[in-house]
Structures are given as structure tokens and as C-alpha cells.
Amino acid sequence: AQSVTQLGSHVSVSEGALVLLRCNYSSSVPPYLFWYVQYPNQGLQLLLKYTSAATLVKGINGFEAEFKKSETSFHLTKPSAHMSDAAEYFCAVSDNTGGFKTIFGAGTRLFVKA
Amino acid sequence: GAVVSQHPSWVICKSGTSVKIECRSLDFQATTMFWYRQFPKQSLMLMATSNEGSKATYEQGVEKDKFLINHASLTLSTLTVTSAHPEDSSFYICSATGSGTSGSQFFGPGTRLTVL
Numbered sequence: 001a002q003s004v005t006q007l008g009s010h011v012s013v014s015e016g017a018l019v020l021l022r023c024n025y026s027s028s029v030p031p032y033l034f035w036y037v038q039y040p041n042q043g044l045q046l047l048l049k050y051t052s053a054a055t056l057v058k059g060i061n062g063f064e065a066e067f068k069k070s071e072t073s074f075h076l077t078k079p080s081a082h083m084s085d086a087a088e089y090f091c092a093v094s095d096n097t098g099g100f101k102t103i104f105g106a107g108t109r110l111f112v113k114a
Numbered sequence: 115g116a117v118v119s120q121h122p123s124w125v126i127c128k129s130g131t132s133v134k135i136e137c138r139s140l141d142f143q144a145t146t147m148f149w150y151r152q153f154p155k156q157s158l159m160l161m162a163t164s165n166e167g168s169k170a171t172y173e174q175g176v177e178k179d180k181f182l183i184n185h186a187s188l189t190l191s192t193l194t195v196t197s198a199h200p201e202d203s204s205f206y207i208c209s210a211t212g213s214g215t216s217g218s219q220f221f222g223p224g225t226r227l228t229v230l
Contacts, residue, residue: 090158
């Protein structure tokens with residue numbers, strides 16, 4: 001069965017600083033991995049996804065994530081935080097068993113200080 | 115990307131009544147749709163998976179008689195919360211995957227249900 005662990009329920013960075021949100025996964029088969037962002041009272045927006053192609057995945061809004069099989073990690077980074085990046089971020093895993101059922105991590109709230 | 119809509123975006127109802135939430139895929143055929151609920155400041159919890167034309171598969175602990183799911187067409191799935199109670203108040207989000215989505219799920223904007 002798949003599972004996702006997001007380290008840190010809250011992360012606070014200064015505007016312009018590096019953003020690093022951590023995600024570790026477990027899956028019995030090669031996984032698909034995703035990062036989603038959620039703004040208050042809204043649905044989820046896909047930031048990026050890994051589907052067994054390049055291990056470094058670039059997404060929208062300057063975010064990227066690197067798939068590291070040896071570490072079972074898929075951490076999300078952005079070189080320079082912007083105030084508009086403040087939101088809830090979810091890491092998720094799915095695989096081709098069970099009809100691509102997606103399991104979400106607990107989420108990490110990103111705060112950006114001026 | 116593919117677009118998924120939900121209706122209504124928010125609903126307030128009295129305890130004991132039933133509420134229906136619609137999830138539509140607007141520009142692709144959704145062979146599989148998922149329903150999630152999200153409590154405030156928490157993650158999404160998968161409630162059920164529905165395949166077009168089949169009965170939904172519910173996750174452990176989800177009452178199938180309380181949360182009725184119908185996926186009668188390739189573009190529409192409905193979630194009916196029957197005899198709603200205040201503890202059913204939550205944010206309900208659907209997602210869909212299907213032809214042309216490369217296994218990705220596309221999420222609806224969510225429905226805020228408040229039961230008084």
C-alpha cells in the first residue's frame with residue numbers, strides 16, 4: 001500500500017528565500033508522485049508530477065521537485081519565495097494498482113514573511 | 115489541462131435533509147472519479163472510487179448508505195449525503211481521471227457543506 005509523509009506541518013520562510021518542502025513516500029511498485037497547492041476554500045491545483053521520466057521535474061510558478069528513489073523522497077523546492085506562494089501544499093502518490101487511487105500527505109502550510 | 119467542475123460550490127442545509135453534489139468532467143471522458151472530504155486544516159481523505167457504470171468502491175469506515183455515489187455517465191458523478199447531520203459538515207472535493215489524462219487526476223473546486 002502506498003503512503004506519504006510530509007515532514008513539517010508548517011514551514012515559514014522570508015520573501016526571496018529558498019522554499020523546501022519535504023515529502024517521503026512508500027510504494028510497492030514504481031509510483032506516480034505529485035505536488036498540489038491549495039489556497040483557502042479552493043480546490044487543488046497541480047504544481048507538478050513525476051511519472052517515471054526525468055527525475056527532476058519542473059512545475060508551474062517556479063517550483064520543481066526531484067525524485068530520489070534511493071531516498072524514497074520527492075521534495076519540493078523553489079529558489080525564491082514570493083508572498084503569493086503562501087498556501088497549503090500536499091504531496092501525493094498513486095500507482096497503477098487500484099485504478100490510480102491517490103493517497104495524500106498531511107499537508108504543509110507555507111508561510112512567507114515580508 | 116482537463117477541467118472538472120462541481121456544483122454547488124457551497125450549500126447550507128438543515129439536519130436530516132439530503133444534499134446532492136455534482137461533479138462533471140468538462141472536456142474529457144472520466145472513466146474514474148474519486149470523492150474526497152477535507153476537514154478544516156486537514157488533508158484530503160479518500161471516501162470512494164467510482165467507475166462509470168459500476169458501483170462505487172468505498173474506503174474503510176465510509177458509510178455507503180450515507181454517502182451515495184452514482185457515476186452514470188462518463189462526464190458526471192454525484193455524491194448524495196443522506197440524512198445529513200452537523201458532523202457531515204465538510205469540504206467535499208471530487209477528482210477525475212480518464213482518457214487523455216495520462217493517469218493524472220484533475221480536481222474540482224470543492225463543495226463546502228454546512229449542516230445546521
